[in-house]
Amino acid sequence: MTDENNIPAKPRRRVTAKAVAERAGVSRSAVSRAFTKGAYLDQEKKARILEVAEELGYRPNVFAASLQAESTNIVAVLTGNMKSHFDTELVEELLGRLTAEGKWPIVVNGEKVANASSIEGLFGFPVDAMILRGGSMDKYVVESCAKLHIPLIVSGVTVKSERVDSVACRNADGTYALTQLLLEKGRRRFAWIDGPTRVVTQEAHRRERRQGVERALAERGLEIIATRDSDYTYEGGLAAAEAILREQDVDALLCANDAMAAGALSYVRENLGLKVPEDLAVTGFDDIDMASWPCFNLTTVQNPKSEIVDHIIRLLHERLANPAKAGEVVLVGADLVPRGTH
Amino acid sequence: MTDENNIPAKPRRRVTAKAVAERAGVSRSAVSRAFTKGAYLDQEKKARILEVAEELGYRPNVFAASLQAESTNIVAVLTGNMKSHFDTELVEELLGRLTAEGKWPIVVNGEKVANASSIEGLFGFPVDAMILRGGSMDKYVVESCAKLHIPLIVSGVTVKSERVDSVACRNADGTYALTQLLLEKGRRRFAWIDGPTRVVTQEAHRRERRQGVERALAERGLEIIATRDSDYTYEGGLAAAEAILREQDVDALLCANDAMAAGALSYVRENLGLKVPEDLAVTGFDDIDMASWPCFNLTTVQNPKSEIVDHIIRLLHERLANPAKAGEVVLVGADLVPRGTH
DNA sequence: GCGCTTTCTGCACACGTGTTCACATAGGGG
DNA sequence: CCCCTATGTGAACACGTGTGCAGAAAGCGC
Incomplete structure (x- = not known):
């Protein structure tokens, strides 16, 4: 008192x-x-x-001040599948860059938003732009942003829409080069561990990586002899490898991303006691930090995250400077990273 | 036209x-x-x-509406060292929970903010609260929040301040139990790979984990025979293991977190060709997802992230309901997770 | 008809800022 | 003395919203 x-x-x-x-x-x-x-x-x-x-x-109070300003410096970021590790690393770098640019990111996990209404509230914020990295309701987001005139930058998938910018890597080129490398090493019996079909809007992304493999094989009159859909996680890759190797004899196990490849690698080595690459080749995609660790030393394809983030930041600036400009589709290279598992 | x-x-x-x-x-x-x-x-x-x-x-426009409302539903989150993987997993879970609770997180990497002024802008936002997970300028943040009457919830470190809530695990208890386990298995020559000294405010956190080891050893008249400061990353753990094992013959290599343990494990197996746990025990702390992977199968201590997040959310609600209440310090258990590396 | 309740509507205010505008003061040059 | 410029100041407005208030209209029982 x-x-x-x-x-x-x-x-x-x-x-x-x-x-x-x-x-x-x-x-x-x-x-x-x-x-x-x-x-x-x-x-x-x-x-x-x-x-x-x-x-x-x-x-x-910046909220009060922003009522009169023409920019709020707030950016919405929708993240993708964090278990893939690549998305985690990319988002982390993106957030750092945004902060450095004076933008404040509101982060929402696009995979986990149960229904549309939960993300609906996000559109009440006067954000400068929205950055979409995968997610389970891409289409809804793209349409909403168009309706609300919110600049949208998509990464991981290319979107051909009026004023949407997108950055993605040449998935098919990457897996094509990778498959050629394996063919040169004498591999002939290829299996493919794929991502989930659940996320409809990423179907193109999935197809591209698989098609790169198929095209390279077709040139030699070969095709994939076994395939499994998984979920981009370590555990998923391990389970898929088990399922495939129980039924088929393969000499190359290609995975749609590194996390699954790490899982597959573990299964092949620990559970089957096979030697990689002597008995079997295992490869990934993305070149996450983990791929270079000595215990994995994974042959993979680089999904150039720094370059992608650079483009996202550049597109953000350009879009804010000129909101009416046409949508840009940026494709970045997917270079081969040959290590010790092929 | x-x-x-x-x-x-x-x-x-x-x-x-x-x-x-x-x-x-x-x-x-x-x-x-x-x-x-x-x-x-x-x-x-x-x-x-x-x-x-x-x-x-x-x-x-929620910004305009929030001028009259007494809550903005915006929460600032300062993240810690993402390379440790534990912080990544915890932050991811935290963000998901916040979104589910109708709160929108503005995320800033507390480790990477170069100077105080870069984070200063954050305090212009009328946030409901601030959630601090490690970071390189904790003290500045704590003082600023106190001055601006912004509710602050800290995790990973305990803060005894007027109205600051904090959640941390019983670090010393965890490493004490772990060390006892190793002693029972006959280990006698202990090395310790520590976190970085750079982050002054987390000194208590560092000390606790080391002290648990020291106390258990002291009860048997033993002490740590080799130690190295590292940086909570895989690469750092690997390098530290190399530095220690080049000079000392040890039979137990204890690491301050799992990521460093994974690196140490790799070095011991791949580079030295030693068998774990036969030749040498390697242990971590946190029980990140990776620790349970067959290729690591790491003996560690569980840093219960779901429980921690539960407490953070609870404390957030209670603090918002009663801003004047006394600061609460929550300690959660650190249970032993014996796997295959001890 | 009257009185009462329910539903509907627009005006006006409050929220916390940054900035324009008119005006005041001061200083210096002639 | 006057004129001009530089500097300082508070009132007033705009930003986009939710809501209290007063009043209007409509429905209903008597």
């Missing part, structure tokens, strides 16, 4: 410029000017205002 | 309730009421408004 000004019923609100003004004995305009660079304000007065602001714990 | 209303110079602003009102021939209040549940509004009129809103692409 020492502090009688304390009114517990009313939740503590943010300190406002008005409060600072009253305490410092100046007008509210003066307080605003104290935080605005280049505004006319008496030095002495400014010092006093900043002192009082520090004392009360005042910062200008 | 078909659309003469198009003024390219002026950047496209968000569609506003006023625009919808004019188009639908109603008052602006009616538009607001059309989006407010339980407000009196003629059914037919409401339908027309929603139709026009859909046509123009209108959503109420």
Whole structure:
């Protein structure tokens, strides 16, 4: 009961410029000017205002300020499948870059949003742009962004839409080169562990990687002799490898991404006791950090995440500078990374 | 030149309730009421408004609305060292839970913010709360939050401050039990791979894990015979293992987290050709997903991330319901996870 | 007809800013 | 003394929303 000004019923609100003004004995305009660079304000007065602001714990509320500004510097980011590790690494780098650019990311896991309504609330925010990395409801997001005139940048999948920018890697080229490498090494009996069919909008992405393999095989009159759909995770890759190798004798086990390849590799080595690459080749896609670890040393294809992030940032700037420009589709290379599993 | 209303110079602003009102021939209040549940509004009129809103692409601007609301539902999240994998997994789970709770997270990598000023801008946002997971400038954040009356929840480190809540695991208990297990198995020559000293504010966290080991050893009249500071990453653990094993003959290599243990394990197996656990025990801490993979099968201590996230969410609710309540320090268990490397 | 309740509507305010505008003060040159 | 410029200041507005308030219209019982 020492502090009688304390009114517990009313939740503590943010300190406002008005409060600072009253305490410092100046007008509210003066307080605003104290935080605005280049505004006319008496030095002495400014010092006093900043002192009082520090004392009360005042910062200008950017939400209020953004009502008049033409940019909020807020960007929505929809993440993809974090268990693939590639998405995790890419998103982490993206978030760092956005922060460095003065943008504040609101992050939502696009895979886990149960229904459309849960993500609906996101469109109430006056974001500068939306960055979509995979996700389970891409189509809904693309349409909503178009309707609401929200700049949209998609990565991982190419989108041919009016004003949507997208960045993706040449998946088919990557797996084509990889398959050629394996063919040169004498591999002939190929199995393919694929991603999930569940995410309809990523069907193109899935198809591309598989088609690169098929095309290279077809040139030699071969085809994939066994395939399994999995889920881009280590556990999924391990289970798929087991399922395939129980029924088929293969000498090359190609996986749609590195995480599954790591799982497959574990199964082949630990459970079957086979030697890689002597008995069997195992390859991945993405070149995540883990792929270069000595315990995996995985032959794979590089999905150039830094380059992708560079493009995303560039497209973001260009789109904000010119919202009406045509959508751009950027394809980045998918270079072979030959290591020790082929 | 078909659309003469198009003024390219002026950047496209968000569609506003006023625009919808004019188009639908109603008052602006009616538009607001059309989006407010339980407000009196003629059914037919409401339908027309929603139709026009859909046509123009209108959503109420939550920033404007939040000026009057007492909660913005925005939460700032400062992440820790993503290379440790544990932080990645924890943050991912946390983000999912926050979204499910109707909170929108603004995510900033606390390790990478170069200087205080880069994170300073974050305090301009009227966030409901701030959630701190490690980071390189904890002290600055804690003080700033106190000054600005922003609820703060810290995890990974315990903070004894006026109104700060924190959740951490019983680090010392975990490594103590782990060390006892190894002693029972006959291990006597212990080495310790530690985290980085760089992050001053996490010094307590570091010390706890090491002290658990030291205490268990001391009870048998033993002590750590070799130690190296590393950086919580796979690569760091590998390098530290190399440095230690080049100079010392040890039979137990304890690591301050799982990622470093995985690196150490790789070095011991691949480079030295030693057998684990026959020749040498290697253990970690956290029990990240990777630890249970057959290729590592790591003996470790569980840092219960789901439980931690549960507590963070609970503390968030309680803090928002009662901003003035005393700070709470929650300690969660660190159970032994004996697998195949001890 | 009257009185009461229910449903509907627009005006006006509040939220917290940045900035324009008109005006005041001061200083210096003539 | 006047004129001009530079500097400082507060009132007022705009930003986009939700809602209290007062009043209107409609339905209903008597």
